[in-house]
Amino acid sequence: MFYREAGQFRTTYAQDTQLLPLREDRVGMAFMLIIAFGVIPFVASDYWLSALLIPWLILALVALGQNILMGYAGQLSLGAAGFMAVGAFACYNLILRVDGIPFVVAIALSGVCSALVGIVFGLPSLRIRGLYLAVATLASQFFIVWALDKFGWFKNYDVAGVITAQQIVIFGHTFATPQEKYWVVLVIVAALTWAAKNMARGSIGRGWMAVRDMDVAAEVTGLPLMRTKLQAFAISSFYCGVGGALFAFAYLQTVEPSAFTIELSFRILFMVIIGGLGTILGSFLGAGFILLTPIFLNILFHAIFGKAVDATITSALEQVIFGVMIIAFLIFEPHGLARMWQQTKERLRLWPFPH
Amino acid sequence: MLDFQFFIEVLVGGLLSGLMYSLVALGFVLIYKASGVFNFAQGAMVFFAVLSFVGFMELGLPFWGALPVTVVLMVIVGMATERFVLRPLVNQNENTLLMATIGLAFVIEGVAQMVWGVDVRRLDLGIKDEPISWLADKTGVFVSQLDITAGVVAGVMVAALGLLFSRTKVGRGLRAVADDPAAALSIGIPLKHIWMLVWAAAGVVALVAGMLWGARSGVQFALVLLALKALPVLIIGGFTSVPGVIVAGLIVGGSEKLAEVYIGPSFGGGIEGWFPYMLAVLFLLIRPEGLFGEKIIRRV
Numbered sequence: 034m035f036y037r038e039a040g041q042f043r044t045t046y047a048q049d050t051q052l053l054p055l056r057e058d059r060v061g062m063a064f065m066l067i068i069a070f071g072v073i074p075f076v077a078s079d080y081w082l083s084a085l086l087i088p089w090l091i092l093a094l095v096a097l098g099q100n101i102l103m104g105y106a107g108q109l110s111l112g113a114a115g116f117m118a119v120g121a122f123a124c125y126n127l128i129l130r131v132d133g134i135p136f137v138v139a140i141a142l143s144g145v146c147s148a149l150v151g152i153v154f155g156l157p158s159l160r161i162r163g164l165y166l167a168v169a170t171l172a173s174q175f176f177i178v179w180a181l182d183k184f185g186w187f188k189n190y191d192v193a194g195v196i197t198a199q200q201i202v203i204f205g206h207t208f209a210t211p212q213e214k215y216w217v218v219l220v221i222v223a224a225l226t227w228a229a230k231n232m233a234r235g236s237i238g239r240g241w242m243a244v245r246d247m248d249v250a251a252e253v254t255g256l257p258l259m260r261t262k263l264q265a266f267a268i269s270s271f272y273c274g275v276g277g278a279l280f281a282f283a284y285l286q287t288v289e290p291s292a293f294t295i296e297l298s299f300r301i302l303f304m305v306i307i308g309g310l311g312t313i314l315g316s317f318l319g320a321g322f323i324l325l326t327p328i329f330l331n332i333l334f335h336a337i338f339g340k341a342v343d344a345t346i347t348s349a350l351e352q353v354i355f356g357v358m359i360i361a362f363l364i365f366e367p368h369g370l371a372r373m374w375q376q377t378k379e380r381l382r383l384w385p386f387p388h
Numbered sequence: 389m390l391d392f393q394f395f396i397e398v399l400v401g402g403l404l405s406g407l408m409y410s411l412v413a414l415g416f417v418l419i420y421k422a423s424g425v426f427n428f429a430q431g432a433m434v435f436f437a438v439l440s441f442v443g444f445m446e447l448g449l450p451f452w453g454a455l456p457v458t459v460v461l462m463v464i465v466g467m468a469t470e471r472f473v474l475r476p477l478v479n480q481n482e483n484t485l486l487m488a489t490i491g492l493a494f495v496i497e498g499v500a501q502m503v504w505g506v507d508v509r510r511l512d513l514g515i516k517d518e519p520i521s522w523l524a525d526k527t528g529v530f531v532s533q534l535d536i537t538a539g540v541v542a543g544v545m546v547a548a549l550g551l552l553f554s555r556t557k558v559g560r561g562l563r564a565v566a567d568d569p570a571a572a573l574s575i576g577i578p579l580k581h582i583w584m585l586v587w588a589a590a591g592v593v594a595l596v597a598g599m600l601w602g603a604r605s606g607v608q609f610a611l612v613l614l615a616l617k618a619l620p621v622l623i624i625g626g627f628t629s630v631p632g633v634i635v636a637g638l639i640v641g642g643s644e645k646l647a648e649v650y651i652g653p654s655f656g657g658g659i660e661g662w663f664p665y666m667l668a669v670l671f672l673l674i675r676p677e678g679l680f681g682e683k684i685i686r687r688v
Contacts, residue, residue, distance in 0.1 A: 109483050157672065161672045161673070163483075164426045165623050165672055165677075167483075168623045169672060171619065172662060172666050175661050176662040176666060182658075183655060183658060345501065346501075349497075349506075350502055352497060353502065355491075355494050356491040356492060356493070356496075358491075363477060363488045363491070364477060
């Protein structure tokens with residue numbers, strides 16, 4: 034009843050290709066953006082902003098990058114955190130060494146650095162496929178983190194290992210409070226999400242999906258395999274790199290290689306699986322789910338056991354529940370949360386009428 | 389002369405520790421060969437197996453009492469995995485299966501820590517991690533007893549599994565299932581039993597690997613990360629080859645230690661962490677299916 038497309042006709046080509054063809058979707062999106070930009074920053078406390086919303090947006094961006102590579106282009110990669118680290122350190126060094134570089138430019142360039150590294154590590158994908166490739170991408174994860182740790186230049190010869198990230202300065206204004214950082218992150222994430230959506234539904238995305246579904250067939254039909262695969266690696270790494278830079282600058286406030294471990298890569302992988310492979314929305318839902326579940330479980334355990342049970346046991350229990358949920362999702366809803374939302378929408382078309 | 393002795397020492401130490409990687413990788417191959425599942429949880433199983441073994445010994449069981457109990461436990465874990473995780477996912481693509489086993493790894497690691505705690509434990513197998521004195525006296529080369537034992541055990545296990553696959557009825561069934569599950573089922577091979585058997589066997593292999601690793605570096609969570617090192621071994625050797633695992637283990641172990649000792653210092657050390665992976669990528673660029681893996685033929 035509330036969600037139906039009846040009576041909405043597309044009469045021009047422009048209408049046919051627009052991003053949100055349904056009025057309900059447009060209204061809903063506008064509503065969400067207004068809330069995200071105008072309401073949340075004023076209502077949410079600093080804790081909510083800096084511990085939940087900012088990391089959620091950033092991790093959603095990284096998950097989006099992983100989703101481009103894994104969900105759209107079908108190249109399983111276990112090295113997302115490595116590319117995040119490239120982005121974070123590129124941003125740090127750009128601001129440190131290039132005098133007066135605008136923050137937005139530095140963020141974009143750190144994405145480009147990450148994309149270049151992504152292309153290099155994507156090269157094996159031209160010859161290696163499937164699980165062999167997944168293991169090969171572990172090389173990028175371990176190598177990048179090691180290189181950033183070992184070569185002092187990247188860390189500006191800081192011996193402590195933990196570097197404080199510089200301030201975010203845009204047009205002379207310092208974005209220091211959680212509220213201001215939230216805005217910066219939100220603008221970047223919204224813009225890149227919009228770009229990703231358009232890439233995914235355009236010729237670029239169709240190329241990726243053709244490669245994912247059957248790369249030999251895609252090549253036979255005239256798709257340049259090398260370009261498409263490397264493009265996917267580059268764009269995916271770009272998103273991871275920007276996400277990594279924001280992760281360090283807007284969330285952690287420090288730049289350190291040890292923040293980008295293989296565990297983070299796995300978490301990002303899970304976000305994509307639980308959210309839904311090959312969907313933009315899924316990246317956001319998955320990131321939220323993976324971020325919130327441990328917090329929720331923590332509160333739950335605290336309420337049930339109080340302080341009676343050792344913290345190591347609850348954290349182990351948390352891990353078990355996490356693993357079980359991943360297996361359960363794969364068995365019962367392999368298309369993830371995005372598919373659940375899709376089904377809800379289908380129901381909403383008729384609700385509350387039976388037909 | 390001294391340099392040469394040192395070189396041999398590094399090389400032998402590397403080769404033998406490579407065989408310990410092979411032991412972990414063997415569990416992967418076993419399952420992949422029979423069911424096409426890339427079992428990421430093998431490392432977690434190694435950790436769980438040896439932690440349980442040590443745990444049972446702490447509860448007062450003697451060595452030879454704890455061993456069968458742990459074997460039974462691992463068989464149960466393996467069978468339960470097959471029943472509750474992989475059977476519902478049958479016929480899914482291999483990426484989905486891989487992700488399911490990553491989830492499984494989380495579960496097993498969590499359960500292990502919940503039941504047995506997070507303390508680092510020592511495991512004494514009665515084999516010392518010391519150089520063999522007569523060898524050291526004669527040739528001046530220091531080789532650890534434990535390393536030699538691990539090498540011998542790895543060799544024996546590989547030989548036994550090789551015989552199992554090639555000579556016995558069960559082995560033939562396994563190969564048939566690996567080749568084409570549907571066809572194997574249609575000629576009356578009991579698929580479910582075969583898979584349960586394989587998972588149980590992988591559990592036992594994990595226990596053996598875990599005991600040797602535990603004796604070497606303590607029973608602790610880091611064993612899970614060590615098991616990641618088995619992955620390059622696996623892809624160099626090829627997912628489906630039992631002997632390939634040994635050869636690849638030797639290659640990885642030997643080259644990683646030599647690289648660390650001779651190339652490492654010029655980069656500030658620590659290249660052991662990624663060197664095997666890079667080596668694996670290089671190998672794959674030349675042979676995408678690993679050294680001994682079955683040739684991947686792709687059709688449209």
